[in-house]
Amino acid sequence: MSPETAKSQETKTKLLKGALRTLTEHGIAKTSARTVAAAAGVNQALVFYHFGSVDELLAAACRYGAEQAVSRYRARLAAVTSLSELLALGRAIHEEERAGGHVALLGQLLAGAQTHPALGPATAGGLQLWIDEIERVLVRVLAGTPFGEFTDPAGLARAVAASFVGVELYEGVDAAGAASALDALEQLGVLVSALEELGPVAQRAVRHHLRRTARR
């Protein structure tokens, strides 16, 4: 089996980082073997030697970048114990992403996956890393609420991740609009967390209503 020499590894890593830089800074439309190689400081043809095609490089870069980004936030996500903390962390991540752009990168790849079928699974996988972390937090946070039984952490995690990608893309064309969107979500979170503060009678009333309108 391939010994994977140090030199090969080095070039591959350069290309992966170059791909991430190019995607975040110039978008999927301007990402090519040439632009990535330029960012990586290597010959353009090495993309094809090491990864077979541009698409496969981007797929590999997606896995690589998503793992890096998620691991950067993993500890802080693990420390979250309430909905309001989660919302505050979401806001903090947004601020950091404004510079790093790791989430918007998923948006670029999501957009690119339309054309490059090979990107679909890789992008879904990258998003899944985020979803898994978010789901873990939601399970923990929602277990402590009186209405946890009516929520689906798995689906909710997917909704949160997809929405976050949407907001990060939106941020690119309307920073003020994205900020007000996050403000509104924060208010909404406060509203939901207010439910936790209800007395037993009111909680029973809400639960009753939920059971009545529950589908499936």
Added chain:
Amino acid sequence: MSPETAKSQETKTKLLKGALRTLTEHGIAKTSARTVAAAAGVNQALVFYHFGSVDELLAAACRYGAEQAVSRYRARLAAVTSLSELLALGRAIHEEERAGGHVALLGQLLAGAQTHPALGPATAGGLQLWIDEIERVLVRVLAGTPFGEFTDPAGLARAVAASFVGVELYEGVDAAGAASALDALEQLGVLVSALEELGPVAQRAVRHHLRRTARR
């Protein structure tokens, strides 16, 4: 001022429709003067004659397509009077968009706006058409709820629109995941609407909690 002959108009319209088709079917990465012109059935150079550049054509197509898409849903949005109705309509729109792809198109343009600065304002404008409609609905729906004073329809509309774009892009790489995300949001909507059913005492308790934790 330019009489804008019938022939010119016809070619322009062909190009606009071709641009929309190309963007939705092949994504921003594979959208070029050549591919759009092929879809439109006209000579590639006409892109530059009629619109000056590919970017300007895409910007025009964005305005054109967003106006068409929003007007298609406007009547149904105007008929919404409750949160649960809004969620049901969101689900219906999602089903239609699965085929039409008008929302995912905004995702493609949002992704493209990173590279092509000219696309930014146009895409923001296209999204704004959706946001305006959603905001109108939210104002109406939230005014009828006991907690309307704690929500910001303008920000919430932006959040909803951006999230919807994110979910539509996500749908492209994981249809089942997107479906479960929408299910979860629907549940969440039911949870919030359950608040409307609370008795006066519980409502006062929730309001008190909200005032206590309200920011700004």
Added chain:
DNA sequence: GTCTATACATGGATAGAC
């Protein structure tokens, strides 16, 4: 005014050098 033929730039991929 409308459109086509054509020039020039960029991108993808490989044959073969080291």
Added chain:
DNA sequence: GTCTATCCATGTATAGAC
């Protein structure tokens, strides 16, 4: 095994035909 020189396809833009 690693990489470069080179080829052909695709993309952008314009000069000039109709």
